[in-house]
Amino acid sequence: MSPAGRVDPYPTYEQLRGHGPVVQAGPVFYVVTDYAEADAILRDARFGVMDDNLRDQFLPGWRESPAVLSISRSMLRTNPPDHSRMRRLAAGAFTPRRIAAMRDVVVAQADELIDGMLARGRAPVDFLADFAYPLPVGVICALLGVPAADRPLFRRWATDLTGILEPEITPEELAVADRGAGELRDYFSALVAARRRAPADDLTTALVQAHDSDGDRLSGDELLANLIVLLVAGFETTTNLLGNGLVVLLDHPREAATLRDHPEFAPGYVDELLRYDSPVQLTSRMSTAPARHGGVDLPAESWLIVMLGAANRDPRRYPEPQRFDPWRPQVHPLSFGAGPHYCLGAALARLEAQVAFPLLLRRLPGLALAGPPERRIRLTLRGYATLPVTVGDGEASVVDRGTPAGATGATP
Template identity: 45%
Template sequence: MGVSISLDDLLGEEVRRDPYPFYARLHDLGEAVALRPDDPHALVVHGYRAVNRVLRDPVFRVLGGDYLDRAGIRWRAHPAIRILQTSMLNAAPGDHLRVRQLFSQALTPRRVVALEPAIERIADGLLDGLDAAGAAGRPVDFMEAFALRLPSDVVGELLGVPERDRAWFPARVRTFDAVLEIGRRSMREVRAANVAATELTAYFTGLLAERRARPREDLVSALVGIRDRDPDQLSADELLANLIIMYNAGFRTTANLLGSGLVLLLERPDTVAALRADPSLAASCVEEILRYEPPVHFALRYAAADTEVAGLPVPAGATVVVLTGAANRDPRRFPDPDSFDPSRPDNRHLAFSAGPHHCFGAALARAEGRLVLPRLLDRFPALALAAEPGERRQLMLRGYDRLPVRVTAPARHRPIGALPNHAD
């Protein structure tokens, strides 16, 4: 009998806090390893080559509504799961392509470049707020004051969510996102996610009605127009579900990129000094942050026909856990994978997945990291952690809930009234 592991090994508290030693042990076992017969999945796929192949191979598919129906899961009874299954995250291949093409128009390379001045403007306003909140050396929560707010404002700008409403979202999105984590969820978590899903649905239903009556130059207005002109191109449920998922994903993953990235940089003063001296290094820093501490560590796929991965059989209908976070630390692909090295050549990581479900917001997330991190470090030369970061226990949407920092603004950013009075 070959080597096998238990899913409990992956889901244990120790691995959730720091999955990388476990990933290193998996790499010693090859590209994939079988799970035990009593586990709900057939394999864990963790090697870079095998993960890349599974994500691109059309025989492996997302766990859509048809799959859940065959598995006897009553997903339609839960608003949160209904949104996930209706969105492009879990749509059937033809529906996925149709909807993705519509939404991707909002994030073309040209549109992302056009958004850069807005990203810089939003960042500068939030940096002013961070400066005020951290005056006199007071600790301030970087996640709450900046990392969550910046991408929320950027994606809000893109979609057309009014600025006054954006602070309402993070608590509900965090509650909703709990159902994405691997393993069993408590009924308390599912019920809370359903409440959040219902509230998010009501909000976007109202926003769609508002934009239908008074269109603006934003994505919500554009999609309402498409829906009204050709209902077959985009159903009402698809429009709502994908707006919710686009907003949620558009700021949770980027917030975690900023939070995890800041900790990595502050632990490495030489890297911070190099980035301050040459902000053009930010792009390669962002890529290494994404490889080294990706915001998403796994995906699930099922085999539509009998197949194999790395020589291990996968029967039709069986599911596999695809560990993109482990693939990014595969020593067969990345030399010295546990070293943080922004100068790493050929850094083609899988933080944004691959194949048809490659994250279409990747260019926007990269732009936010590239533009914002140098601004943050330049504005606060004495920026430092005020306490140990909070624990990270998720593998999906992995990031800090809290990140206490201390900031000290340089003299050129102080209000005039704060300058010393040399006439005294």
């Protein structure tokens, strides 16, 4: 939980693992570090996210916090049947067919952003600001129907709000998260009103119509909460995946060269990048009934921190887990969770990364770090605050665009 531990949590994960796959860290408080146990708990119907009754016990006064209240009314922090009801309403935007149809949109946006990086010449650019943020925010905003002119607003709002997902938060950080939640809520209230006046072919309109046709399907609070979560989750984790992944690839030039020449290997590379330095490091669950996992008896109302980043480096699952190896078979990282709360946008995030990394390496063969990147001091959402790079001598012309044939191919 220290700043140094958040910058590099992996040594601490190994120390925890030495005490067993499920470690009791306090009264009815447990930490899960191994892959098999984490996967099983995330799929076990006896474990869910914190409900209102438990919030009243653990977080007195939570209803006074716009950030906690907003997150608690979304599918991210609800259990069946409410979770299932809300998820079904949004799932139509994330079907395999809809995701596959977005490939050309992702390629076009990525190419345009690379053009902008090339136009800067030899001057260093911040990869996060110039590529890793605008690509996924542009894609999710297109799905939601958010005007392009409004996209620059969301990075600070999301950074503020997602502080609430940390396992420990100070009153000052909570005030910042509340500010972000309030600004996002105001924005989406205005967008909902605009879509009522002028419906469009986007996810916001679909959710507004679901609410207006039958308030039992989606309440007003749920409508705004889910729009906020869909936006924030739609780019925050992908931004971190792109930033974390680029640093790993630049640290492994031989593997990067192979991906540049063989974009069909991108799916396997992206899964290994998700495993090696997961953009989401942990999630939490509460037990509704006694259970036993990892040789430990877990009483009802146990609180578990499931360390996804630790599970992704479990040596029982992944030999030499500290080694980046894009040729690992059957990676299946837990970076997007598992079970009922498996990330709705996981396939979209994978698509964006599978397009972006080969394209960046091919069009920017001189891409290199321009200085040490700066980590965000976060544990739940792991990523960089700044990532300075140079694009080389501009060998890749702005006319050399598009994903090569075969970029939709199989894993290594």
